[in-house]
Amino acid sequence: MNMNIEQLIAGVEQQVLQWRRHLHANPELSFQEAQTADYIAGQLASLGPLKISRPTPNSVVAELQGTAPGPCYALRADIDALPIQEESDEPFCSTRPGVMHACGHDAHSAMLLGAASVLCQLQAQLQGSVRFIFQHAEEVPPGGAQQLVDLGVLDGVKMIFGLHVMPNFPTGEVGMKQGVFSGSSDNFDIVLQGKGGHGSMPHLCIDPVPIGAEIVSALQQIVARKLDPLNAPVLTVATFQAGDSYNVIPDSARLAGTLRTHNQEVRERVPLLVEQTVAGISQAHGASYKVDWTRGYTIGNNHPDACAIAREVVAEAVGPQALRELTSAMFGSEDFSSYQEKVPGCFLFIGSGNEAIGATYGVHNPRFKLDEAAMQIGVKLHVGFIRHLLMR
Numbered sequence: 001m002n003m004n005i006e007q008l009i010a011g012v013e014q015q016v017l018q019w020r021r022h023l024h025a026n027p028e029l030s031f032q033e034a035q036t037a038d039y040i041a042g043q044l045a046s047l048g049p050l051k052i053s054r055p056t057p058n059s060v061v062a063e064l065q066g067t068a069p070g071p072c073y074a075l076r077a078d079i080d081a082l083p084i085q086e087e088s089d090e091p092f093c094s095t096r097p098g099v100m101h102a103c104g105h106d107a108h109s110a111m112l113l114g115a116a117s118v119l120c121q122l123q124a125q126l127q128g129s130v131r132f133i134f135q136h137a138e139e140v141p142p143g144g145a146q147q148l149v150d151l152g153v154l155d156g157v158k159m160i161f162g163l164h165v166m167p168n169f170p171t172g173e174v175g176m177k178q179g180v181f182s183g184s185s186d187n188f189d190i191v192l193q194g195k196g197g198h199g200s201m202p203h204l205c206i207d208p209v210p211i212g213a214e215i216v217s218a219l220q221q222i223v224a225r226k227l228d229p230l231n232a233p234v235l236t237v238a239t240f241q242a243g244d245s246y247n248v249i250p251d252s253a254r255l256a257g258t259l260r261t262h263n264q265e266v267r268e269r270v271p272l273l274v275e276q277t278v279a280g281i282s283q284a285h286g287a288s289y290k291v292d293w294t295r296g297y298t299i300g301n302n303h304p305d306a307c308a309i310a311r312e313v314v315a316e317a318v319g320p321q322a323l324r325e326l327t328s329a330m331f332g333s334e335d336f337s338s339y340q341e342k343v344p345g346c347f348l349f350i351g352s353g354n355e356a357i358g359a360t361y362g363v364h365n366p367r368f369k370l371d372e373a374a375m376q377i378g379v380k381l382h383v384g385f386i387r388h389l390l391m392r
Contacts, residue, residue, distance in 0.1 A: 027081030066126025169351030182300030
């Protein structure tokens with residue numbers, strides 16, 4: 001990487017730390033990030049030649065136009081926090097009870113602010129434009145990404161890149177999976193309606209509890225016996241609620257869970273198989289049922305052209321040994337996939353694990369920490385993508 005650019009990146013290191021720590025101490029939940037967005041917009045306004053817009057009250061988009069015409073590329077960071085009580089013992093711990101940046105979105109925002117600061121100083125060398133997307137509500141479907149796509153934030157964009165800190169990898173490594181890298185996520189609710197009564201007279205009742213238990217077991221056979229094992233999804237029943245007494249058979253029971261897939265055909269087929277399974281068992285026992293699905297995020301798919309660019313940038317900005325080519329996709333979901341349905345894109349994982357400082361807990365854990373040294377790598381990559389694509 002150019003020495004001058006290296007110096008500019010080093011020059012924003014302390015500011016990136018300050019941005020991250022402020023955001024970490026002041027987290028906001030999905031669809032409630034108005035103060036976070038105000039803060040980010042204010043910091044961007046101080047950087048200089050950016051056209052700043054607010055597609056929603058809790059998101060920010062900033063565009064940097066180079067001095068020569070050319071294509072537009074986008075960089076994205078998510079900004080929302082999680083409903084988790086922090087137990088990390090960081091000195092800049094969350095000041096809001098029950099809300100925590102436990103997935104690194106504070107770091108993502110700080111890294112992108114750092115990249116915006118550096119690129120503003122390189123405006124004269126840009127042949128095209130950069131769109132910085134600070135997106136709300138990554139954690140809660142339907143997600144902020146799809147909302148922003150619907151509002152046109154990718155109009156005119158040729159390609160998009162995103163980064164996510166990952167404590168599973170040590171600082172200094174960058175993970176990437178070409179092709180499918182994340183699963184779709186859809187949730188289901190099943191309500192079984194039976195006939196309640198006294199626990200001593202089950203023959204006069206239609207007990208939804210054993211019916212539900214039979215359904216839980218049968219649903220696992222969908223994955224084990226009705227689908228190609230090479231395309232097997234994850235189908236989890238995470239909730240089973242029925243009754244509240246020792247000796248009363250309840251009228252109804254509720255089952256709820258999630259479906260994660262890497263294959264769109266499987267994603268479409270499983271709900272039909274679930275409906276057939278629930279219908280058959282319920283009807284066999286004389287109960288009625290209702291199945292509802294809530295559509296979540298689609299499958300994340302890293303485009304080969306974007307991955308090729310990312311490989312070159314990682315090798316140049318971080319080092320030829322830094323890239324970890326992942327061989328399997330995660331079943332976790334990521335609404336960056338909504339952007340990838342619109343334009344080619346690549347989503348990378350920035351190693352942020354460090355045993356020496358206790359940065360070993362996974363995301364969504366109340367003790368989550370990250371090695372803040374990883375943020376400089378994120379800034380380097382964001383700047384590296386644009387240098388590779390728009391600077392000659």
